[in-house]
Amino acid sequence: MLSTVPLPRPRPGWHHLPEVTTEAVAARLAEAGPAVRHLRVFADPGRSAPLPGSLTAPAPSLTALHDAAYLVLQRAYDDLGAAGSSIVVLLLGAFDGGAPHPYTGLFSGLLKTAHLERADALGYALFTSTTDPVRAVARAEEESAAERTFPVVFDLDGVRSGYRLTEEPNDLTGGAPAVLGRDSVVVVAGGARGITAEVVKAVAEHFRPRLYVLGSNALDTYPPETFTGNDEEFAARRAGYIKAELAKRDGRTVADINRAFDRLINARDARRNLERMAEHSGADRVTYLACDMRDAAAVDAAIGRVLAEQGGIDLLVNAAGLQRSGLIKDKSFAEFTSIRDLKVDAYRNLKRALRAAPPRLWCNFGSLLGYFGQLGEADYAAANDFLAAAAVHQSATTATEEFTIGWTLWEGVGMGANELTKAYYERAGSYSGMAIAEGVQHFVQELHAPVRRPSVVHLGEAEEATVEKFYPGYLIAAPAPAAAPGFYLRRLVSRDAGSVVFECPFDLHTDGYLRHHTVRGEATLPGTFVTELAAEAARYLVPGKKVIAFEDLRFEHFLRVYRDVRSGPRRIRAELDGTPGETTVVRVLITEDVVAPGGRVLIRDRVHFRARVVLADAFPAAPRWEAWESGAETPVPDPYHQPGAPVSLTGPFVSTTDTRIHPKGKRARYAPDLPAGDPVWPRFTVPCVLLDGLARVGVLDLVDGHLVPVAAPLSIRRIDLYEETSDHALATAGEVIDLYATPPGFDLAAEQISNRFVAARPDGRMLLQMKDLRATLIGYIDARTGEAVPADRAGREAARP
Structure with missing residues (x-):
């Protein structure tokens, strides 16, 4: 340890x-x-x-x-x-x-x-x-x-x-006000070469700001002939340069001298890029400052000069960095620390120098390798992931508008200009090689994004394939607006034109809310939550349509999640029922394999739930519900909220209040109490906690004057939705929602079922309604004592003279 x-x-x-x-x-x-x-x-x-x-x-x-x-x-x-x-x-x-x-x-x-x-x-x-x-x-x-x-x-x-990636188009075709102009001050750390120079040249061309470029190569120390002749001619000087330097016998090796010549080539590249910037911003408006970003005093001096001359900075681009691939077992400790520390020290030194005058925008150049890791990139991944985490933290806790772009490989520049690196990734098919023009466009779009995210990565088809190889199912499990897999669709198993299969492993970390919904002490998924699973699967199969109804819901086996016993993932199958049209129907089946301790499959695809999902282009108009007059009503405690109930609800599932029996039926008020900041509930798309509370309203009854039934659903013939909402949205809005169930009495277990459940706003507009719910009686709660009473014992007590 x-x-x-x-x-x-x-x-x-x-x-x-x-x-x-x-x-x-x-x-x-x-x-x-x-x-x-x-x-x-x-x-x-x-x-x-x-x-x-x-x-x-x-x-x-x-x-x-x-x-x-x-x-x-x-x-x-x-x-x-x-x-x-x-x-x-x-x-x-x-x-x-x-x-x-x-x-x-x-x-x-x-x-x-x-x-x-x-x-x-x-x-x-x-x-x-x-x-x-x-x-x-x-x-x-x-x-x-x-x-x-x-x-x-x-x-x-x-x-x-955990972190998830959400696909978010950044379309600026409608136009956006320019965030930079000729009066803007832009500082770029590590901006004279590579992808950063390409970006800064584009910024100079389009916005013509005052530019300060910080680089490690002291360009004014080279002799004038360094910058003469074309690149081919200059490259031909390498052999003569090595011979001349070796003749000095100062202890340098051929490798040392080769690296020195590489710095000459880099200096030429940097000077040429600075000249291109000056063509647009002006020869006196581009300043190059030699600065070792690892040296806090040097960074203080460089930034101090900018602030003294300009008073402030509009955009800081932090792009200092080195990259040399090598597996952990092969890379020297000195190389590991030098690559990691350049990015980390540069960030800290810039933060220190700018602590009293933060820039209006702070952009870190990170890497896709930081978000996902990569073989041979322990140092580079660590440093870039630090930049991403820092931007997330700063955006959440300070007024600084900071973001980190996780770049992929660019074609012919930066890492993409290194022939060995380029050849390695091309053979592996790992990265797509983003064109320079595309990379520049992405940067300009990030500057002008209507909502600027603190951590952004760019993925092409090759990158997505690499991520799937590294972390199977990760991208599929992430929500995406175009066809959002959703909270329960955690791993795509198969897909064709008419069907899709997902796996959903349940556990009490991801699904910790189930600790508040137990059946005989075990965490259990509420039956009404099948609406969320089914809606997510149906929308994935038929994107762009609204879920307006559920039909023929069947609850065949409890879906329990045990604390100390691991179970296999549940499968969610969705299949088109008929031909898609204005109204489309999708059949959904939720199953699991029952497996013996030794791994042998005892029952394959045992069914938990079945449902049919009805989708359309728009919701039907909401019917009106006429509120019942107040009068001879009998308050009845919700039996599921009693600590001794065989089906016990706590926390967010204590969602109803003012439960009572009315001559026309039963009624209550929806009172959602979802934990603030909980990451789960905002991802739900169906108000399934409301549906759970609404179903419980139908159970309200007094047997023998004091026994309140506790039941579990077996089936629901139909649920109609009249708007797109969720428990999180309803809780945030805080509007009063009344719940009604008819007829009076406990008919849920009768041979012939005919009942109706309605959730309505104060003006009578229905949010949704449910029809013909059948349930099985589990037991009773004594309204006088709160104690649980088994169903058979209650029958014997009721038969006494």
Whole structure:
């Protein structure tokens, strides 16, 4: 275990490293024995890197932990790749202001790459808000048994979540006010070459701002002949240059001199790019400042000059960076730290220099490799994921408008100009090679986006295929506006023109709300939630239409989610029923395989739920409901809210109030109480908590004057919807919704069913209505005592004289 959390006293097998070096880590691992099969990285960034200070100054203990983790991964590379091994990162106190701590990105980038390179090991990172080490370790142990399509998981106040990508078109065809102009001041760190220079040249052409370009190459130190002749002629000088430099006998190797000549070529490229910028902004309006972005004093001086001359900055582009591929086992520690630290130090130094005068817009150039990791990119992924996490945190907790663009490979420039890198990715088919014009267009669109997201990536077909190879089902499980898979459609199994199959693994982290809905003590999906599952599947199959009704719903087996027993995923099958038209019907089936402990399938595709979903272009007009006059009403407690009920509801499922019996039937008021900030409820598209409460209103009755039935649904003939809404939307709006059920009495289990349930607004407009619900009686609650009474015992008591 590697840790920065202070411990009361050392324990056997734990070692303190006064200094993190390759030799020190190797020595400690040698003491641990012949094989290191499990790595645990444990820290509290809130204590090790307190904010905001750690964004403007080094965080030495957390950086040292990151170093040590890399060195252990490198030294124990083979053992940590064996089956049965594991790599786990646990950061507690990992949230600040409700957003992940920026340094979570440093560790998630490393973990994702290690996860890809050591694919046979169990690998994941858990970032939790708790600061209690015992609770944090318990959560990490629970997470080890959870289903994941992505190896990074967040736990904020007990709510398990993860990052998802949402496809968001950024169409500016309608026009948008320019965010830059001739009076704007733009500062670009690392902007004289590569993709950044291409972007800045376009900015100069279109907006003509005052430009300051910061680069590591001191261009004014080169002799004038460096910048003469064409590129081909200059490249031909390499052999003569090497020969002349070797003759100086100053100890440099051929490799050293080759790199020096490469810097000459880079200097020529930078000078040419600066001249192109000056052609548009003006020769006296483009200033190049030589600046080592890793040097805080140098960055202070450069930014200080800009602020002294201009007073402020409109756009800062932070694009400093290096990239050299190499697997963890092969890359030297010095190279790892130099690549990682350039981006991290540049960001911190810029934050420090601009702490009193932040720019109007702050754009970090990150990488797709940071979001997903990549073989051979542990340092680059860690640094870029840090930039993405920092932008998310700053956008959430400060007034700074900051965003990080996760670029893919550009064609012929930047990483794409390196022939070895380009050839490697072309052979692998990993990245599509974005054209320069397309990349420039994406940048300009991000500047002018109506809603600017703090973390953005660009995916083409090749990138999507790579992500699917790395993390099967991850992109499919992410919501997308065009054909949103939805909350329950977590892994696409198959798809054709007329059908689709998804898998949905349930667990009490992702589906923690089910802890509040139990049947005989076990977390159980409410029957009415089949409407959400079915609606999501139907809309995926028939995008662009509204779900206006559900027909022939059948509830055949409880869908339970056990705390300590893992079960296989449920399958959600959707199939067109007939030919699509103005009204389209989709059949939906939710099943699971019943599997013996040894893995043998006992029952294949046992059915939980069936339903037919009706879709159309628009909702029908809402009928009107005439409110019942107040009068001879009898208050009746909702039996499901009693602690002894066989079906017990707490938390968000306590959704009704003022339950009572009326001469015409039963009635209540919908009172949603959804947790603020809960990430689950905003993703639902059907008001299924309302439907659950509405069904319970139909159960209200008094048997023998004091027994209230508790029942479970068996079927519903039809549910009609008259608008697109959800429990989250209704709770946010706060409008009064009344619930009605007819006829009087408890007829849900009768042989012939004829009942009606309505949810209506105060003016009588119906939100929805439900017809012909059949249920099975489970038991009773004694309204006088709140105690549960079995169904057969109640019958015997009612028969007494």
